[in-house]
Amino acid sequence: MNAVPPLSLRPAVTADAEALAALVNSAYRGDSSRAGWTTEADLLGGQRTDPAALREFILKGETAGDRVLLLQDGTGTIGTPGVGPSTGPDACVQLERRGGEAYLGMLTVRPTLQAGGLGRRLLTAAEGWAKARWGCGAIVMTVIAQRVELIAWYEQRGYRATGETAPFPYGDTRFGEPRRPDLGFVVLRKALTG
Secondary structure (H helix, E strand, O other): OOOOOOOEEEEOOOOHHHHHHHHHHHOOOHOOOOOOOOOOOOOOOOOOOOOHHHHHHHHHHHHHOEEEEEOOOOOOOEEEOOOOOOOOOOOEEEEEEOOOOOEEEEEEOOOHHHOOOHHHHHEEEEEEHHHHOOOOOOOEEEEOOOOHHHHHHHHHHOOOOEEEEOOOOOOHHHHOEEEEOOOEEEEEEEEEOO
């Protein structure tokens, strides 16, 4: 039985913003996202993020400690099986320190690599990062309420609905172009133990 190599995460730098935006948008929006299971293409059009927003978050994080983490194996890239190394990151996740908790967002795996366990491993690595480096006791996140399959995936990994909700930012095209009028977010939380 082959051992699964540990994941190596590194904080993104501003030079990564273009490649990160391309990765995130390819996984959530448009036809490219349909190659994976995390697509939001039926709920939202337009972009999920853009390089300017990512650069701003990365720069802010340099002083606040917040991070976009890129996934790498020991060689610097995961690569697509049978294709060789990709030219950009294959996965990323956003972490923000919020007191004793961390906010997790933008968990992204290249669509052609989804459904192979990489997202689960990335989630576990991000939880470990927040606990070990920041001393966080819990992770919180928001998920579009209509994404029942994604909510179920997080629930299988120990996240629970808090009962809190948040409105979708209608009218702000930086977050996408809604394809339905009833979008909103549910708040999920997981205590980090052990």
